[in-house]
Amino acid sequence: MSLKITTLIENEPDQNNFLINEHGLSLYIEINNIKILFDTGQSGNFIKNAKKLKVDLNNLDYVILSHGHYDHSGGFMKLVENINNSFKLIVGDGFLNKKYKLLEENKYRFNGNTFDEKFIKQNNIPTKYINEDTYNISEDVIVFSNFERSTDFEVLNKKFYIKKDTKYIIDEFLDEIVLAIKVKEGLVVILGCSHVGVVNILKTIMKRTGMPIYCVVGGSHLIEADDFRLKNTIKFLKENNISILRLSHCTGEKGIRELQCEFGEKFVYNNTGNIIEIS
Template sequence: MSIKITTLIENQQDNNDTLVNEHGLALFIEFEDKKILFDTGQSGDFIKNAEKLNKDINNLDYVILSHGHYDHSGGFREFTKYSKKNFKLIVGNGFFNEKYKLIEEGYKFNGNSFSEEFIVKNNIAVKYVTEDIFKITDELMVFTNFERSTEFETLNEKFFIKKNEGYILDDFSDEISLGVKYEKGLVVILGCSHIGIVNILKTIMKRTGMPIYCVVGGSHLIEADELRLNKTMEFFKENSISLLRLSHCTGENAIYKLKHEFRKEFIYNNTGNSIEII
């Protein structure tokens, strides 16, 4: 059994400076006979990178969108022009809420480039995950409804949902993560971890009774103060997480600290990077 995860696009450039990069995330996951696209970046440029990397994303089994922010779902509309659309779309409950970010000038739209009507019009099969664990197969699981058990991971007060004529704080109840069963533990793929990476991982461990072997994707430690960052690293150590392949919204300070603290266990998962777990 092997798991292969290729970063099709991410904030940082690829090692050979031949691919397109952007603020966003798109991962291509190959596991057994399944091919999964996890997030689509913001523009659709991940498609060009997939072609250069010789990754066939035209015949996917699933497209999973971790949450309704433009830098994770923005490339989906462009992808539908490219794809044969024989995949199933998996999103969290509330994915199509109108999401905004509070900036100095006011509320700026920060959500999806497509609506539920677009999904219907294009005959795309969709699964809205409402259950705690949605099993794609016995080895592939989608998680949501994460418990908020840490005191140091609080909701970011700049993200909102538009409701009627007003705005309410976004609790990111639409956020989903993917887990892949591996003989040494779970491989967990994250989008942005707005709920808190420790909250997410603790919830997954509690529900599955399984240890976590590898974590891939966005950690949102970019906004973490020293207390939160130290507590997060303590959690990684206490739970003996062997591989950390974080990127996107992790932030320079957290990257520096993680590299120093975990050395071989941590690799920044930039554009074009390939992870193979055998």
Template sequence: MIKVNLKITTLIENNPSINSKLHNEHGLSLYIEIDKTKILFDTGQSGDFIENAQLLKVDLSKLNYVLLSHGHYDHSGGFRKFVDKFKKPYKLILGKGFFNSKYKTTKEGNYKYIGNAFDEEFVNQNNIPIKYIEEDVAYITKDIMIFSNFEKYNDFESISKIFKIKQNDNYIPDNFHDEIVLGVKSDKGLIIILGCSHIGIVNILETIMERTNMPIYAVVGGTHLVGCDELRLNNTIKFLKEKHIKVLGLSHCTGENAMEEIKEQFGKKFVYNNTGNIIKI
């Protein structure tokens, strides 16, 4: 396996940076450089990641790809502002069903819209080519893969029942078929980059290892362990240990409780991937 130079800059995330000039918000946006390939992975909720990128000396005008991990506002909300500012060509990568009308149920029993602030027509009007990921594994270069259609491998991970899709006048459970995950081959193993892991991080990683027959070296991004019960957290930690994953750069929807437990269990393998953090592999 040829050595891959990979650098991940967290442009925005829930938690603030030590640099007080950087914005933070509930959301995620990563700038990923893989050799000569440049990818924007998610766009946060407001577009403030653009100002952060300038402060972090990240040039967003020369992207090869923009990948939106799923159709929730905190991952795609900044896309419209990004399109208005940057006109140079890139390919937009989305999962099938990305433009489904997504909601969540509130404590009061109401339905709150949490989907995208743009539609497919907006993308077409701005002449942005779209690649919808429908296959299990799609290659965008020989070393960069997109995964979708994740399998269920366990009983301790389940999609939260609060997430819904509106179809006509009905609200049905969201199975997150639109969720996609980035994978990068390296001489150390696979580097996996996640948006939110609604389907379950163990389900996602098991699916990827089954399909590629490769070990996972690093996991970066959101794991949706926020608010999870002790059984799910313990089983997730057990899985990550058994697979000998060497780098855990976790953030966003992982949740403070899970972050503290994983930090305690994994020590130097854990990276607190907050706003402004840089991971080099």
């Protein structure tokens, strides 16, 4: 197994300010001969970064969009407009729901995708809507959905809604999907935003596979965590001996400080341009 993960765009800049950064996430993943784009940031600027990093997006086998928020799917239309190949799109069931964020009482801002099913069909994009618990891309590459919500400290953010007809209902993020890759040490887990809770996600994956987590990459949504949640998340990560932590995006400044303090060299902020290689 040869695995390389290149962060094409993320909230924070690269060390030399060579690349564009933005609030969002996009990862280019090479697993042996499989090439996956995981999320597309919010603007499409990840494409410019890919060129600078000499990443060829014309050879994609799969595009996986972790959930239907603009900062993870906003660059998808520009991707379709700028590449030549035919990839398979993988999204969670309910990904195309109209998503909103509550700003103040009775005031909502659209927070969802910049495209719809019509765009997908017009561009003849083969699409898999995940509704099963696990979906195998290959024997070693698995997409997970329908996460068990077993923790008492990870609660849904009541600022996120889905609009159905004229009603706004709490978004339970049933569309959220996560990628896991088997390596000899265990599982490398790729997160989008972890809206359902990073511990809920990791516990579910461990239960379904019977495998340990070796590395975690992506957004943990600890930005909204209180001290109790942060303490229990760190406790879980320690108890399960997770060797490599490359969290970023929605982890938040406090979460980053605590992770750096508790895990030392095991934790590196996965900013724009960062590369992770596991063989």
